[in-house]
Structures are given as structure tokens and as C-alpha cells.
Amino acid sequence: MADVMNPKIPFGDVVENAFDWLTTHATWLFDFIKTVVTGFYDGLYQVLSTPPYWVIILVFAAIALLAGGLRRGWPIALFAVIGFYLIRGFDQWLNAMSTVALVLVSVVIALVLAIPIGILAAKSRTVSAIVRPVLDLMQTLPGLVYLVPVIIIFGIGPTPGVVATLVFCMPPGIRLTELAIRQVDREVVEAGQAFGSSPGRILRGIQIPLAMPTIMAGVNQVIMLALSMVVIAGFAGAGGLGGQVNQALQTLDLGLGAEAGLAVVIIAVYLDRISSLAGKRRDPAGR
Amino acid sequence: MSTPPSLSKPAPNQPPDQAATPAASPAVRVQDVYKVFGRREGELVRRLKAGEDSEQLKGLGTAAVIDATFDVGAGEIFVVMGLSGSGKSTLIRTINGLWKPSAGKVFVGDADITSVSDSRLRSIRRDRISMVFQHFALLPHRTVRENAAYALKERGVGKAERLDRADHWLDVVGLKGWGDRYPNQLSGGMQQRVGLARALAAETDILLMDEAFSALDPLIRREMQDQLIELQSTLGKTIVFITHDLNEAMYVGDRVAVMRSGRIVQIGTAEQILTDPANDYVARFTAEVDRAKVLTAASVMEQPGAVVPLTSGPRGAVNEMRQHQTSGVLVVDRDRRLLGYVTDSDVVAAVKQGSTDLESLIRRDGLVTVQESTPVADMFAPAAESPVPLAVIGDNGRLRGVVPRVGLLASMAPPAGEPNPIGRPTPIEPSGAEPSEPATENQAGPAERAAAAESASISDPLTKPSRTGAEGEVS
Secondary structure, X not given: OOOOOOOOOOHHHHHHHHHHHHHHHOHHHHHHHHHHHHXXXXXXXXXXXXXXXXXXXXXXXXXXXXXXXXXXXXXXXXXXXXHHHHHHHOOOHHHHHHHHHHHHHHHHHHHHHHHHHHXXXXXXXXXXXXXXXXXXXXXXXOHHHHHHHHHHHHOXXXXXXXXXXXXXXXXXXXXXXXXXXXXXXXHHHHHHHHOOOOHHHHHHHHHHHHHHHHHHHHHHHHHHHHHHHHHHHHHHOOOHHHHHHHHHHHHOOHHHHHHHHHHHHHHHHHHHHHHHHHHHOOOHHHO | OOOOHHHOOOOOOOOHXXXXXXXXXXXXXXXXXXXXXXXXXXXXXXXXXXXXXXXHHHHHXXXXXXXXXXXXXXXXXXXXXXXXXXXXXXXXXXXOOOOOOOEEEEEEOOEEOOOOOHHHHHHXXXXXXXXXXXXXXXXXXXXXXXXXXXXXXXXXXXXXXXXXXXXXXXXXXXXOOOOOOOHHHOOHXXXXXXXXXXXXXXXXXXXXXXXXXXXXXXXXXXXHHHHHHHHHHHHOOEEEEEEOOHHHHHHHOOEEEEEEOOEEXXXXXXXXXXXXXXXXXHHHHHOOOOHHHHXXXXXXXXXXXXXXXXXXXXXXXXXHHHHHOOOEEEEEOOOOEEEEEXXXXXXXXXXXXXXXXXXXXXXXXXXXXXXXXXXXXXXXXXXXXXXXXXXXXXXXXXXXXXXOHHHHHHOOOOOOOOOOOOOOOOOOOOOOOOOOHHHHHHHXXXXXXXXXXXXXXXXXXXXXXOOOOOOOOOO
């Protein structure tokens, strides 16, 4: 039993027991998460899939123009029109809208959690010291390791996909928010203090606005990671383009795989450009 | 002898009481302040207080400020001067509580900054102290006007009023019409004007300036210094000014504290530091100072050697010239008010004619008088044109001393250790000086004389054959 040279540590048993305990005692929590995520996802999917496809394409183009202005937004608007028209041409429209909805739900939840945690970590060394190893774990643990238990807890549907995506895409959001707040010119923060501003007002009026470009870089990373994970989550029955890729793999349907894969790339490029445009626009004086 | 009791007190500087300790109720009082960084602050401070050297305590942490004590009087510009790493920026940040001292107390008015609550500290910062930063510290996402209004906004002033007042202060610092721009559209000098406007708009009585002009080009820096001094004369704020530039320190400061490795090594007026540096370190600094801008007539003037009262007549004037081996003497009335000067040829002619009237011989042409507060820099041009030494006149028109040209030149040399016969102006001796004593300028070593003549192409006027007239010696 106490053979130090020949250790047997029952870590797996511990995890399994804890997992069993959770599934029997914390069902209310999982039900709550499931309700919120499913409701959020269903609503968004309805909004994206109900109107004629060209309306949605025009909305995507309009978002690009809004985010970047006419001068810098038009190439992305044009890309959106051509790209999403292609997706429609591949007959992947509904799958693509499902994926976009999953990504948006994941990103919104991830940011709602990540940005406050990042700010706390920037303000407190203790929080930072606790958060850092957790983030390391989240980023390096193989996705499938937590995908399986998540499916067991939530069953088939969008929820396990969103939860698995959250685990994967939140870390850069937290890390870059922490970095962004820490990076704000100390003198400017001191100026706020020197004129008698409270810490809350300094955060809202000085630190967050000045940290915005870096925070937006984090948002961009969150979006891109969410997209890549959502495809993997397709394996877990989340549907969408991930489901198509999965099906193509199982049936060795090269054509379907190429179409679904290209659709993912188009969505990725579009979301990436939009989020970086939004980040740059924070630069004052229009430079 | 011509030395009256009124000249017996040397007056090279401001009165000592003003220099040594400030007014009764200081605006800012820093008392035995230590600021150290490290894990074992308490132990480090204790050992520093016990007199251990901060260099040997490096293992315990870094001592940024060691035993700083000074008062800043209301309406004073107090400059803290030191190289980077000397602790001056840390010191200024203890005054408004951005850093909490490891030991010691800081009073702003009656409030002890080191022990007040956070909310009280914020209200003191809002209402009593404002600050200007080295790299401007403006908000890039706000317009210039909004930046200038920042302090007012934090104080809860309504939008229309605070923007109005921001505009007013932007006008004052010369940025009229720039309110709608963003800081990154302005040059460095203009950005710092915004920083200054922001601090002035807070309308606090204390202003902290942390290397406020150090990041600016030299020309703009000088412009800003002039503007600061001008503003100070109308607003009368208490200013604590940090700089690494002794020239700047001496130009703007009423008093200067020189810091080195966390310690204040000397506090005094610019002239005190220049003429009487506390140690070699300060002296090395002062070597690079443009002395002409700091030294005033009062600190370079000498006892007037060749002076006769009006009543002594032409014969007395001749005697005086003989004694001093000069060709001209200044003439004063009974109250030592300067009347003018007489030349040897005139008085000798008068003596030959048996005249006893000196008054008719008095000339004023080419005679230049200066105040005690006149900077040396402003005395070169008149000195070059004047046939007689510059006369330094007190408030009541009395003759306080003279500045011969060679004395002017000698004052530009730092008080170095090497032997230098005229390295420093001869201080005015308390009472009856010996006949030859005041004529120091005539005894200057040949080297100095040559240097003097070369550098300014002038020679000592009183040793020349008598030649008077405004054209005297413009070369």
C-alpha cells in the first residue's frame, strides 16, 4: 500500500467519483446551464435561418461596413457577399447558420466570463496566481478528454458543444484582458489617481478604454478558437458544419468534407476581420 | 575711508531666513520620509535610520527616498533636482499619496497624507493638489477639451461649466481653438500645455510637476519655463517641481533641493547652491550651470574701492585715485547716493586752477547702474560699453557696490578647488578696508587678464588712461 518506489495513485477513481457525485447532486445546475444555452442557441438559430439567405448576407455585409466604416469595411463586405453566397451554393447554408449561432453563443458567454476574470487578475496578484494554472490546464487538456464527460452530463445537442468550446476559447480572453489592463501606461492611471478618481472610475474611464485594442485582440482570439472548437464539437452531435465534417470523415465523402471545410474557413475569415476592425476603430482620432 | 557701515553686510544672496526655513505655515511639509521597496521594508528603514549605508543594504531592498525633510512655503516654487534614480519622482509621489512612505509623515496643510482614509485622500487630491506628468498622461480617447476638464469632471462639475472652464485654461496656456482635437494630433509641447491646463483647471493651490518639461525640446522647454514663471506670478500657486536639469531648477525655482541616491544633499536658493555647494557632488553639477542666468549683481558685486563723497572736493578725488591707482572715481552724496564719476584729467585741472568744486566735474555719460537683482547675463552688454565699473544701486538709490568687467568674467568660473586669484569675487569686507584691497581686479594674474581680454576683448576701465565718454570702449 505505502510503497513509495512503486506508486499507485488512484487519480482516475477520484475523478470518476467526483463526476458521479456531480451528475447525481448537481443536476439542477446542469439543467440550468442547458436551458440557458439551448434557449440562447435556438433563438439565435431561428433569427439566422428564418429569413431568406440573401437578407442575412446583406446584414453580414452591413455589419462589416458598420464595423470598419465605408473606406475600410468595403473589402470585407464584398468578401461576405461572395463567401456566404458560395456557402449557400454548397448547400451548407443551414449548417453554416447553426455553426455561426453556436460560435456567437459561446463567444458571448466566454467574454461575459473572461473579461471580468481578466480584470480581477490584473488587479490582484492572488487571483492572477490562481487563474494562471487553471488557464494552462484549460488550454492544454486534449479537447476530447472533457468532451466525453460533457456529453454524458448534457446529452446530445448544442449545450455540450458550447460548454466544451467555452473551456477551449476562454483562456486567451482572460490572458489578454489581464495583460491589456496591466499594460495601460502607469502615468495615465496615476493621473486619474492624482486628480482624485476612485478605482472604479479609473477602471471604466481610463484602464478599459486604453486597454481596448489589446482586449479586442483577445476577443478576436476567442472567436477564432471558438470556431475551431465548434467544429470539433460537431463530433459530439452539436450539428452544424462540424457535423458535416464528421459525416464526411465517416463516409469518406471527400467532396462534402471540402465543402464543409471551405465554409468553416469563410466564416472564420469573416469573423476574424470583423473583430479586428472593431478593435482598430477604438483608436482615437480616426488614425 | 570710503567704506560706510551700510556696506558692511555681505549681500550675495537673499536673506538667509528665507533660504533656510520657509514661512510659518508651510503648504507642504515632508517630515523624515523614507520610501523603500523590498520585502523587508521595516528592517531596511530601521537600519537606514541607524546610519547604515544604503549601498550595503541592497540585499534587503531598494531605498528610493532616505530621510527627506523639507517644507514648501505657500506660493513658493520648490524644485527637487537629481539624476534619474535619485528618488525625486518617488518623493513627489509621496506628497499626493500615490506612494505611501515607508516611514515619516507628509502634511498638506493640516492633513497628514500618510494616515488619512482613502476617500479623504481622494478628496484632498481633487481639491488641493494637482499634478503634471513627464509624459503628459493624457487620455488618448478624449478630446483636448475633455482632458483639460478631467479634474472638474471628477469633482462633479456639470458638463457645460467644466468644458467652459477647460476652454478658459486652454486659452491661458495658449491652446485656444485646439479643444476639439485629440492629444495625438498635438506636438509634445502642446500636449504638455494640455497637461498644464488640466492641472490649472483643477484650481488647486498646490501643483506637483514631475519632470514636466524634460520630454520637450530645449526651445519649447524654455518657453514652457517662462510660461510657468509668468503663470506663477499671477496665480501664486505652491509648486513642487521635479527636474534632472540644474539649469532648469535654478531658472524656475525659488529654492532647490539637490537629491542624490535617495538623500537630499542640499537645500537652498539657486545662488546659495551655486556659490556655496554643500559637497563635491553638488559642485560638479553647478559646473555645468549657466551661471550668468542665476547669479545676480548682488552676488558678484565688489566693494566700491574708488569712491569719494561730494564734500571731499577735487583734491580728495585725486588722493583717492592715487591710492587706488585708478583714473576715475565714483562720487556719492552724504547719503551715499550715486551722483556720477569724475576723471583724473578733470580733477587735476581743477586742482591746478585752485577750484574746490567737485560737483561741476561730475559726469554721468556712459555710467551704467544696475539693481542688485539684475542677472549677470544682462550686465555683459552694458559692461562692455561702460568706461567705469557698473554701479549697483540699492532700493533707495544708494551705492551698494560695483561690478568691474573682470569681476563679471571671473564670476562665470565655477568655484573650483584649484588656485585661482580671481576665481571668486572679493567679498565686501565688513569695515574700513585697506587701501589697496578693493582693487582686486587690478591684481588679477596675467593669465586671467589675458583670458579676460581675449574672451570679451575688453580691458579694465579703471586702469586705462583717463578717457571718458560714451564711446569709451565699444569694441
